[in-house]
Amino acid sequence: MSTLLRLATAGSVDDGKSTLVGRLLHDCKAILADQIAHVQTVTAQRPGARGDGTDFDFALLTDGLRAEREQGITIDVAYRYFATDKRSFILADCPGHVQYTRNTVTGASTADVVIILVDARHGVLEQTRRHLAVAGLLRVPHVVLAVNKIDLVGYDEAVFTGIAKDVNDLADQLGIADVHAIPVSALVGDNVVERSAETAWYDGPTLLEYLENATGRTDTSQQPLRFPVQYVIRPQTDDEYRDYRGYTGTVASGTVSVGDPVVVLPSGRRTSVAGIDKAVVTATSTAVAERPSAVAGEAVTVRLADDIDVARGSVIVAAEASPGTRRELAATVCWLSDRPLTVGARVLIKHTTTTAQAIVTKINGALDLDTLGVIDAAGLDLNDIGKVQLKVAAPLAADPYSSNAITGSFLLIDAHDGWTLAAGMIDDEEGELL
Missing domain, CATH: 2.40.30.10 (Translation factors)
Structure with a gap:
């Protein structure tokens, strides 16, 4: 087992990602005393604070940008490094808003484990499906389903079991082999680092116990x-x-x-x-x-x-x-631009150390987040996940993403302004979406 584990958090807006990360860091004793004092001060100054010194917003331990604090949301990937006696961690706290799915792709692209939060009161939402699809597309080895705010539903086992079943059904459709569900309360601390007496019906590991024993990606x-x-x-x-x-x-x-x-x-x-x-x-x-x-x-x-x-x-x-070379690629892409992708679009493809011109010759469909099936699509819009065919000006030494994540992945770039348009994964011969 590698001593370093890369993990990413994802979930819908207000599911408590930053609070969970803050709680994890705090309870692992990975926060300096002056940082804790600063968060206490900032929290006490907010409207509605009790002012008795007990206020503590764990989310502020990760929400480092001033704009985030003012809006109360996470708008960028916040990377944190921490360690326990057993291993070291690199953690990417990804944003929940749908327009920042590109950040989730970035954070999850190298992760060994993705922690997907679901609010116990709301269950599976569109962003849950989207983040599961991204985890499946990137072939992240392990997914942890953190059913958060379990205290707000009275620690109801039936609520937890229902959400876990829904997510496991989705995971089966997406080809995600390993999903482990944990009932947590990031605010209270239930099953994050310390086991909760309120969930006696749950006999699995705490979040930290799971992370300390999880395996990494395949040894390349x-x-x-x-x-x-x-x-x-x-x-x-x-x-x-x-x-x-x-x-x-x-x-x-x-x-x-x-x-x-x-x-x-x-x-x-x-x-x-x-x-x-x-x-x-x-x-x-x-x-x-x-x-x-x-x-x-x-x-x-x-x-x-x-x-x-x-x-x-x-x-x-x-x-x-030898993989040989190819000038035509069938690929799955996460479209990350506000500008729609259409057939005939001319782009730059960045593959390993090669940058070449390419043209989109066909769009074979997009992922329907409701059914997780492939539907016809004339184009791809922001945050769509779809299948495309590309013709490349220079031959590429490319493998399917399923066999080599580095030589099987690429970026599409706007040739005029240099903006990243899409993250792509080269399909297997079967060309399946996920």
């Missing part, structure tokens, strides 16, 4: 080698490095070792790895050390046995497991 070092080239190093000197040629980047998946046979895409040229160099940085100097191998996540410089054409955007892959 066991997948075939994918090494997108970010920069070519060719020193223009007359010293011992005059013949040096190295290709820098981060190993996206797999392991690369000296002597490995590889293929450079898109050219398709075969060669082998002659050397691997890695920068070693200390407080006083930076040196380069030769390495026998490097694994997924490491930033290194790879030297090849043959002098072949390699540039930024090339991908060095395992010779025995």
